[in-house]
Amino acid sequence: MAPKIPPKARLEHSESVTGGAAVDEHEHHPSGPLRWLLTTNHKEIGTLYLIFSLTMFLIGGVMALVIRVELFQPGLQLVRPEFFNQMTTMHGLIMVFGAVMPGFVGLANWMVPLQIGAPDMALPRLNNFSFWLLPVAFLLLLSTLLMPGGGPNFGWTFYAPLSTTYSPPSTTFFILSLHMAGISSILGAINIIATILNLRAPGMRLMDMTLFVWTWLITAFLLIAVMPVLAGVITMMLMDINFGTSFFNAAGGGDPVLFQHLFWFFGHPEVYIMILPAFGIISIIVPTFARKPLFGYASMVYATASIAILSFLVWAHHMFSVGLPLIAELFFMYTTMLIAVPTGVKVFNWITTLFRGSITFETPMLFSLAFIVLFTIGGFSGLMLAIAPADFQYHDTYFVVAHFHYVLVPGAVFSIMAAVYYWLPKWTGHYPDERIGRWHFWLSVIGVNLLFFPMHFAGLAGMPRRIPDYALQFADFNMASSIGGFLFGFSQLLFVWVVIKCVRGGETAPAKAWDGATDLEWSVPSPAPLHTFETPPDLRRVAG
């Protein structure tokens, strides 16, 4: 059921606990040049994660633009196929593991303790270690581009044996970097679970938590369940490449399809790892700007849990064309179709939250509304892909590329942007510039649709994914996509500008920056002091 504590009481109570001079006594964090390296403060580490995520988003974005320039017209113009394959692979790896996941972890670092009334993450030193693994991992990954034979060129799904027997020598470094990123994710997930389960303010029951905290709790369990599977599969690759084993080498008695089963057993939950926290964010922002409580709080929690459980039962829908037995095809088709039900519940709940609200359209709300529409379009194409006989035609075409970019870009990425616009006043004490924000939003929405919508048609018309050159009937779609790609890509510079501008100054934000906001983070001052909730807010219901 929905939170039972009247929002007002929460805010009043907490304001008296935090803020003020008492906080300053505890400011004994590292200073000087090593401050950011040694910090164990959840807010500083959250900031580091977010800066890292943004940096990777821009690097991965430049790679996407290289792809879009090459695909602007048929023929090979800018790059050779060898390099093109490295760009598609690195773009995928960087966006998934370097931009989207760390983006959500950064938001969790900042907001989970603030939303549950905890002073910090449960394991602060581990938190520092989780973060600093990432820059090392991704520097290593990027450095493979300069190695002999180039970087990974086998797609972000790195199917064996293309990624083992037939891979460039740098693959071993790719494996090491992925191991490091994986360890970072597991440690981060452990920390989030420990924090949520142990450090909630007295009186805050699980069903009182915000949806963002709930979705992250479930996401963290998914991470712990599947990251070790990824670690296992890349270790088997490592053995095949360097130690003469034949896990995935048919000539030695191995099984290339085993790779895909293992990869997608990790990979499908991974997809939901990248979208569940987005559901949480949207479930917070929509009620704030509709000034109405979230409709169906409990069903949202149950839907999230259902999606998480189903995510372990659908992995082979990525493999409909590998020649699974009929009974397996049917099983995975049915389970995949089932995912539409809890996902539909979420969309219906958001829309019913809007119904009879009192709605305003600040930038975070704009991004959230675009999320609902465009993510739903991605969901529809997902439902189409679930139909196995039709999937034989869609599989490995641009239709799939369109589908997963719709759920990941105007889905996951828009939700992160919405969250940044929403919480910037809390982080910096200033409102982000609403005018630039709106420009950023509209250019992004137009760009993202021009970029990805034509891909549906290209795929249906028969264009396979991951090709640097294509037949003439796909030319117009690709030209439109490339123009959209540049529009979307360059619009993100506005985002960088608005964030920098907001950090430097702007309209001062009060503790409760949005009038419709009800969660605990709005009870601490803006900007949030380095240490908050050192004495936890008491949320126990007082009799009478």
Next chain:
Amino acid sequence: MRKTSVLAALVAGVAGFERNALANEWNMPVGVTEVSRHVYGLHMTIFWICVVIGAVVFSVMFYSLFRYRRSKGAKAANFHEHTTVEIFWTAVPLLILVAMAIPATATLRHMYDATEAELDVMVTGHQWRWHYDYIGEDVNYFSNLATPREQIDGTQAKDANYLLEVDQPLVLPVERKVRLLMTSSDVIHSWWVPDLAVKKDAIPGFVNEAWTRIDEPGIYRGQCAELCGKDHAFMPVVVHAMAQDEFDTWLAERKQEAAAAASGVDRNWTLPELMERGEQVYGSICASCHQPEGQGLPPTFPALANNQALLDDLEHHIDTVVNGVAGTPMPAFSGTLNAVDIAAVITYERNAWGNDTGDIVQPSAIQAQLSP
């Protein structure tokens, strides 16, 4: 390339769903088999279901956004749950999905029934070409991309079937159930022809099964659908479907050609003869990795020009081509090229691009290695 403006194309596309003339460019092809028509039907059914649900959901959403703006003085209500409504919108999608799953299941079962085929063709994926073997007919050949390099590099105008044309298509009879057995000699490929609604992965160490029964004679084009390395974009699939009697004639001719090609094994070939044939084989089979001038793409694909280790040891060279090199992309050609082609290509490699060894490898010497 058509010069239609992007906007005009988008507008035409919306109309295109209504008009068949454009449908093929904007939508999944209906295709030329019973299965492909069923698949198209499923595709359109689920598409319209999504359109209707989308129209309802987004209408409510945009109505709410418009009607309940605070700037128009909307006051927020405070309801936040309604069990009946929530059960309703959980159950209704479930029913729609069940309704959708029934025809999908029927089509899938049909697609999986490859029994009672009248012709079997083994399809083998190679980096980066397809190999077709008419099982039991002694006819097998490679199917290579036929688009000239100049068109890809843009120094020549691209023709209509750019990147979708091959030197020798897969020839199939119409109105016969043909079973396609898929495998691969190296990495995973995927054999796909949209008009047949057949897409099946070709996986090393596995033999996958698919089937088709083409209704209309014609030429149907597709591509490799699974990323298989550098030239993934350059290994198209072309199927030429013809009437049964034409097919029989074609098959008989191919059998004769195969016999003629093999008959050259016993005679002595001259250097110019071998060089001429070797250049052809090299161009269609070897050049994609080792490059047209033998310079290779180190470290994955070694150079052949001035490769002393290779030139000093003829036996090693023959062994490499015949048996391949385990643990590298170099495949064994013993099963896919005949003795004449292997002898010719080795001779060519040892005498081209400044490799002036003067070595001549006779087909008879290779034949001895192929059938010991």
